[in-house]
Amino acid sequence: MASGGEEPASSPLDWADASLDRCSPDQAEAGAAMLDSREDFEVLDDDEEDLSELPPLEDVGKGKVPPGKEGVQASGPEPAGEGAGEEPPAAEEWLDVLGNGLLKKKTLVPGRGMESRPSKGQVVTVRLRVMLEDGSVVEEDPGLTFTLGDCDVLQALDLCTQLLEMGETALITSDAKYCYGPQGRSPGIPPNTALTLEVELLAVQDAPDLELLGGKAKIDLANCKRERGNFYYQQADYVLAINSYDIALRVIGSSSKVNFSPEEEAELLEVKVKCLNNLAASQLKLDHYEAALKSCTLVLEHQPENIKALFRKGKVLAQQGEYSQAIPILKAALKLEPSNKTIHAELSKLVKKHADQKTVETEMYRKMLGNPSPGSTPVKCKDKSPWSIPWKWLFGATAVALGGVALSVVIAARN
Numbered sequence: 001m002a003s004g005g006e007e008p009a010s011s012p013l014d015w016a017d018a019s020l021d022r023c024s025p026d027q028a029e030a031g032a033a034m035l036d037s038r039e040d041f042e043v044l045d046d047d048e049e050d051l052s053e054l055p056p057l058e059d060v061g062k063g064k065v066p067p068g069k070e071g072v073q074a075s076g077p078e079p080a081g082e083g084a085g086e087e088p089p090a091a092e093e094w095l096d097v098l099g100n101g102l103l104k105k106k107t108l109v110p111g112r113g114m115e116s117r118p119s120k121g122q123v124v125t126v127r128l129r130v131m132l133e134d135g136s137v138v139e140e141d142p143g144l145t146f147t148l149g150d151c152d153v154l155q156a157l158d159l160c161t162q163l164l165e166m167g168e169t170a171l172i173t174s175d176a177k178y179c180y181g182p183q184g185r186s187p188g189i190p191p192n193t194a195l196t197l198e199v200e201l202l203a204v205q206d207a208p209d210l211e212l213l214g215g216k217a218k219i220d221l222a223n224c225k226r227e228r229g230n231f232y233y234q235q236a237d238y239v240l241a242i243n244s245y246d247i248a249l250r251v252i253g254s255s256s257k258v259n260f261s262p263e264e265e266a267e268l269l270e271v272k273v274k275c276l277n278n279l280a281a282s283q284l285k286l287d288h289y290e291a292a293l294k295s296c297t298l299v300l301e302h303q304p305e306n307i308k309a310l311f312r313k314g315k316v317l318a319q320q321g322e323y324s325q326a327i328p329i330l331k332a333a334l335k336l337e338p339s340n341k342t343i344h345a346e347l348s349k350l351v352k353k354h355a356d357q358k359t360v361e362t363e364m365y366r367k368m369l370g371n372p373s374p375g376s377t378p379v380k381c382k383d384k385s386p387w388s389i390p391w392k393w394l395f396g397a398t399a400v401a402l403g404g405v406a407l408s409v410v411i412a413a414r415n
Helices: 027-032 155-161 215-234 238-253 262-285 289-302 307-319 323-336 341-369 391-414
Strands: 094-096 103-109 123-131 137-147 169-174 195-205
Touching (some): 155 195, 323 341
Antiparallel strands (some): 103 169, 123 195
């Protein structure tokens, strides 16, 4: 894997005496496949992307689904059978892992005991064979290495590996839900296809200390997790995409006891910016506007002229109705890319919405203050009732009557 880009990996990562997550050669293809000129701002960061036309935030392009170990569909419940004191299943006995009949495991060759089972966060190596229901093999890997619980592989494999003993060989039957789901995998696996996996647990070891990872190893690990997030994003599984980007950011942000070169520091920052941008795109898909706004702001703290972050921040503010804040941000993005039609269109739309909003607010204030709008027709007073008496006349008549009474009293007194 190239240390800073989307190039596919052809061998396991070099962890300086420790084996860690291995990225598939097809993970990078998953991110690159999202480049679609028909879309206006959806493409995730890629070293070879063309920023002349930014991808949209509205529609997801359907890219090619990577093979084999690239297909976790959705996060799910914990596997059964891990409680204290439980006995391992006897050979030839099927274990209903999740209790719903959709994921089952059967031991073919017993292992070394329950105490040898791996734990989440450990690095495992397995021999894997994936078959269709008719028995045809669609994938084989004699030494697949991944971090358990990080959603780096098929969900069926990730869940069931936690139940394997060291040296155990097991057969796993899984519904499409825990494999490639409705998307399938091209070539070889049609949509909504149940699979059978034959798995042997070969090795288990603790994950290396992130503080001791060298610059290149940390970059490679972060890129591997980011590429996995790109795959989930393409699969429209935005929750797992966010999970992978978060893992990548934790790797990048971990403290280190190793000195990095200036080039490695710059490359780590570049990967961090890509992860944050992609994280914001995923958060927007889930309408998590505050989280997306925070991710965009973090990007702009490092790269104030990052066009994608500016565009997405403007979109978030527009979604929140903050047009007066969104418009200057989109203008800044347009200044950086004056020929970008996407930003032009979005900015024009926001300017119109802002003008309409101001008109509505102005009319509302006039009504509150009792001032009719300039073009409004004066309201005519209601016609007076023919029996109505002006209050001045009534007052005068009352005064005359009282005066007459007073005069009568005076005259009577004199007599």
